Amino acid sequence: MLYEIFVPLADQLQIFNVFRYLTFRTGGAVMTALLICFVIGPSLINWMRKKQGKGQPIREDGPKSHIIEKKGTPTMGGVMILISLIVSVLLWARLDNPYVWVVLGVTAAFGLLGFMDDYLKVTKQNTAGVVGRGKLIFQFAVALFAAWICVRVLGSAAETVDLPSNIETSVPLPFFKDWFLPLGIFFIPFAAFVIVGASNTVNLTDGLDGLAIVPVMIAAASYLLISYLTGNAIYADYLQIVFVPGAGELAIICGAIIGAGLGFLWFNAPPAMIFMGDTGSLSLGGAIGSVAVAAKHEIVLAIIGGLFVLEGLSVMMQVASFKLTGKRVFRMAPIHHHFEQMGWKEPTIVIRFWIIAVILALIGLSTLKLR
Template sequence: MFHFLSDQGGIFNLFSYLTFRTGGAVLTAMLICFLTGPSIINWLKKKQKKGQPIREDGPQSHIIAKAGTPTMGGFMILLGLFVATLLWADLTNPFVWVVLFVTLSFGAIGFVDDYLKVTKSSSAGVPGRLKFIIELLIGLSVAWWLAALVEPTLALPFFKTLLLNLGLFYLPFACLVIVWAGNAVNLTDGLDGLAIVPVMIAAAAFGLIAYLVGNTVYTGYLGIAYVPGAGELAVLCGAIIGAGLGFLWFNAPPAMVFMGDTGSLALGGALGTVAVITKHEIVLGIIGGLFWLETISVIVQVISFKLTGKRVFRMAPLHHHYEQKGWAEPTIVIRFWIIAVILALVGLATLKLR
């Protein structure tokens, strides 16, 4: 509404700047989480009674210290993210709606999964195969949607304006990037604050990438693919950062609430979709390298156990392996945050090293 008054000059002119609206989204999402967080947590506690079921094969410290902590805190994140995006983003931009659709869809899958876990008092929610099939269907529909909005190409880091035309392979490729990102963040979410900070770091990096990719001046200077309208996703990435900060206030050790699949699947799917739109899917693999490590540790563990009957790690995902080795939870979390920062810097360096 204020953007329409920007031609009048004065303070309203600020609303025409993408950077100002991104900052507004950060603050709005954060304040919404701060204000609604206590009420949401109290409501979840009343409804869930025993809280999130803890894996019996996991570290005993979890069973003792985390018992009774409610899950589905991702609802708080999604509330802040959606309200802030709808208030500050240009809603005529189709990319905004694509990312919001994936976020809502994956969040709904996670919500059902969390709901089944809580109501059945079991760590088993929606069957993995069924959940994966639904995610693939959503991913394919979104890939088809994006194929009508962007060129079906893949940009390679370190090469100026080199784009590979994927043709029909664009649909499965884009789908797998989105689905992988959602599940990778989901696997990383296992300790207080472990997943949300790397998500915010990745969102900050991709907010910058989206801003650059949507501006012809910067794309020409850096030699990266120009995607008209992609810059608006910086506002959505800002909303992710703000909602993440607000959630972290309540998720800091000892956590008052867990994100649950409601938040982790949604946030991962959002990051994957932004990466596809900005044509930085490979860079997501670098910036989100921590999520890769967690995912690979699970894959390696499963394959090794099925083929040899032996486990490579004491427990998967990787963060539980270090718990079993005796590392304190805050030590693991903070060191993983450091790794996430380093990988984000390496990923952003690819923008210039061409």
């Protein structure tokens, strides 16, 4: 919005030229989202505490200290994140960019689903929420539509810009500059799987104070850089990565995620005043996944978001093992609860998982140059 308002005035006042620069607007998005969180956070938390009464229901099979410490803490803190994120993006991004609307659409839709899930959990005081099958059907419907739009947008750009053949339905392979996996009509379900998988694995990671939000910010920072580079023809050519016209604007969304995440972490730092709930985790995971698809770095997400993948795999292994053999691989899944059951303190688990997230992000970013 600010781009559309001030850039036309740049001929009269040169200072408005700063709104042309993606780096300036990305920084503005970070600070705006952060400030909005600080402003609305206390009031929102107090309102949620009054409305929710007993707060988010806690799994009874977890450590007793965990149950005692978390009991009564309000959830739906994702509302704070979503408001900050969406307002910031609408202010600082170019609103004529289709990728901006695709990612915002996925974020808002998954956030609404998460809000419904949190609402049912709080009102019924159980951990069931929305039926799992219905949740997945909704997520895949939204993700398939988003992936289809991304294919159409990049396909249209390929008609005017020199891009690799059928790049819109191909997947670039990390560490190789000219290798692509041509999926054809299967690209759209693959991209939808990336988006839905990212959303649900972030949701599984959100089990301890600060555990999910910091790795989300780390992934957002990584994709901020990736989006900026893939959206710049000069940098993309130098690094031998796919040039995606318009993808640079995704850096603003990633910046807003970082700002909103920092603001939320202020209130979520142990002991948490509020949990993000599914409202936050589903929407943030969907946002990261859709950015990865739009920026044509889908496979790299499995590296940068490797912590989320690990959490998801731990649940899949636990369920499969128990159904097939009647035995559990972990004391409790997702895997962060396994370490809790082993006696690790919550801050120890959280900080060590943050360190793992940073290492994986650095490995993922190294694929930009190691080709």
